Amino acid sequence: MRTSEAQPVVAAVDGSRTHPVTLDLAADEAARRGVPLHVLHVWPGQYTGRYRCRGPVPGETDGRRLLDAAIRRARQRAPWLTVTGELITGSPAGILAEHSETASLVVIGRRDEGPGRPGWGSTAAYLARHSRSPLLVQRGAGLRTGPVVLAVTGLDGPASAVRRAFEEADLAGTRLVAVRVWQPGDDQAGRQARRQLTELLAAWAGHYPRVRVEPLVVAEPELSYTLGRASRRGRLLIAASGQRGWFAELVRGVPGPGQSPVLLVPPVSFSVAAAGR
Structure with missing residues (x-):
């Protein structure tokens, strides 16, 4: 678990099609707060729900490639931002809950349970009850305007x-x-x-x-x-x-x-x- 005088924004990436939007949101929030961004990918991090992809199971090399690409994207989004990354093996929910103890904010994406069944997925639902820091859940390409x-x-x-x-x-x-x-x-x-x-x-x-x-x-x-x-x-x-x-x-x-x-x-x-x- 990381410790820092300036509590970072922690962003979880999982390779889903919406994770770039989640990462952009996290980078914007870190820049707005003036704190570092720590990008986290938990490996094996592949989705194992009912509507998972039937293709090959990603390996650790794929996880590292995903993490490196996420770090590059965050640095392009906010070039002045301090961005670090971490590839960890374990349970996403437990690891993110642990990181929330020293984070100023945890940012994750919502994963619906399936067509016509809106929800957050097990990791987000767990963090909604156990995160020690504020939890920001990206739920789609909503407008960042309005009240x-x-x-x-x-x-x-x-x-x-x-x-x-x-x-x-x-x-x-x-x-x-x-x-x-x-x-x-x-x-x-x-x-x-x-x-x-x-x-x-x-x-x-x-x-x-x-x-x-x-x-x-x-x-x-x-x-x-x-x-x-x-x-x-x-x-x-x-x-x-x-x-x-x-x-x-x-x-x-x-x-x-x-x-x-x-x-x-x-x-x-x-x-x-x-x-x-």
Whole structure:
């Protein structure tokens, strides 16, 4: 496991057709934070799911070639960026979880379980619960424009996720849309949910005066549509990591093409502003 005064962005590459987009996203994030980029390929790293390729199994030489190509691409993307690489044998989920302990951010790509079955794949699903650093999941060629969207589940909301949402919106110079769900059938509960969300955001808004905040309270049946639309029109969807149950599955499995990345923030994490110090 690597250690460094400047916690790096760790990017996982697996040779899938979407991994170049994931790598570009990781390079952009490392450059924005002013920290090194560490490219990681776990060998044997071939996909072994139901819809895997039936061709020859890649060897270690193929893994090294993939890693070298990824490093070259990252350096071309951001020539001033410090880029390192590592080829490791083992379990991708376990190794990435270990690296998350000293990373400012872990970036991976989503791998659907199959046609018509959106999901994250086993590695991303594991890291969504166990990563010690924020986890950024690339879910398609979404536009990096529009607002930052924060999905709030609890009455208070994890402070690290709320803070990170304000930081991201401030850095991007865009507005922040905070979405909270409530159970329909009780109008008083709906008004209470809106008031609690407004108070939660007001507690942070003073630290980020440039960020325009839009609270949005939606009924549970409308949440899937709302998050799906936000994923297509926003630049980033943020939620707290470690969540279980229907809401976590909904955030991870919002269907549709052209989705924005999802950033899952653990209860305690590095801030964007402090990452490069």
